Amino acid sequence: MLTVVEGFSKFSKEDKIDWIAKNCTSNADETKRLLKKYWNENPRTQRIHDEFIENTLSNYYLPFAVAPNFKINEKLYAIPMAIEESSVVAAASKAAKFWLNRGGFKTTVLGTEKVGQVHFMFDGNKTALRQFFDEVKPLLFETTSPITQSMTKRGGGIQDIVLIDKTQLLSDYYQLHCTFETVDAMGANFINSCLEQISKTFEAKARLKPNLLEHGENLTIVMSILSNYVPNCIVRAEVSCKVEELNDDELKASLFAEKMIQAVNIAKVEPYRAVTHNKGIMNGIDAVILATGNDFRAVEAGIHAYASKNGVYSSLTHAEIKDGVFKFWMEIPLALGTVGGLTSLHPLVKLALEILQQPTAKELMQIVAVAGLAQNFAALRSLVTTGIQKGHMKMHLLNMLSQMGANEQEKNELVVHFKDKTVNNANVRAALQKLQAK
Ligand code: MEV
Secondary structure (H helix, E strand, O other): OOOOOOOHHHOOHHHHHHHHHHHHOOOHHHHHHHHHHOOOOOHHHHHHHHHHOOOOOOOOOOOEEEEEEEEEOOEEEEEEEEOOOOOHHHHHHHHHHHHHOOOOEEEEEOOOOEEEEEEEEEOOOHHHHHHHHHHHHHHHHHHOHHHHHHHHHOOOEEEEEEEEEOOOOOOOEEEEEEEEEOOOEOOHHHHHHHHHHHHHHHHHHHHHOOOOOOOOOOEEEEEEEEEOOOOOOEEEEEEEEEHHHOOOOOOOHHHHHHHHHHHHHHHHHOHHHHHHHHHHHHHHHHHHHHHOOOOHHHHHHHHHHHHOOOOOOOOOEEEEEEOOEEEEEEEEEOOOOOEOHHHHOOHHHHHHHHHOOOOOHHHHHHHHHHHHHHHHHHHHHHHHOOOHHHHHHHHHHHHHHHHOOOOHHHHHHHHHHHHHOOOOHHHHHHHHHHHHHO
């Protein structure tokens, strides 16, 4: 049985591995061998990875791939993706190819505003609080200037600070709602540092303000933190073509266009479907976010909140046919960075950004949105024509064969064998057994 361990984070890496191997696994030698097998052979590279987080034992691999032929605003990109799901990169590449000769993807950044809030409780006079805020506001900007100086030089900084009365929702609850421009940085550390300084100044000055806290009133700063909900940090991605250009091997163009629109409309009104529909979009988005060293949890949280902005969880994509033109588009919030964070530390992140031709954060927003839109187009295209399993299981075939212990030659032969056959567990097992019996 596992016992409490004291001071684990202070153990050496070897001691941590020993402890885990001995206390949590049935074969300690095998565990140690496995963890070390995944170490980078270059100790300096390994140290970089060790230092990303605490208690690192080894590295956890994800495939790093690329989906080529994305035309975005007339410029070609090969998009790097880090993801484990077998069909995602193939689907992205297929959608890129499909739209390459139909005008490509068009994108626009509609806003880049980031948000952070100082949450506080105050049980005194509302008018006195508002008066105090108006007086102290210039000082809130002034006392953060050592933090904002270099961001201001790059064209960013704190855009505004607004006092919001939330006491209707929660008694005594107010906030300083702050908006930021962080240029090419995702800006989490910058925003949080600004917010902590703002809250310090605000609280200190409040204590000195006559008539605000003089009669036993309380003002308590609860917390200061950025918000991952960024509904004004928005990018739009779109594809369009004449309906008759939507020729698909499986369906007549007009029927295909109709079914695509029906599929989107279903996801607009049916949350069970919308969640899976949007999950498909996130397959593309997360893969690029991970490859470029951005925070996929922040992006996921913000996008799903945005998908519920009208009170019901709904499709992120939209589709229409107007004057014989099929249009498919999406607007999503994305707070991304191409400087700071992992971008200059993780060697593969650096490479991903180089493959993307060193994008600005705005360019990366557009590339990521395209990856999401392409992924949704590819998923819906399969769903309304052949069904998803045909392509999905084909891509999964190698995983299945590996699990069944097939060798390289058997894998090669069976990939050819299944080119025109249905892939499922029973069929693959039977074909492998037949081959092995030969
Ligand atoms: C699978 O990872 C994603 C899909 O389920 C998305 C969708 O259904 O739209 C194929």
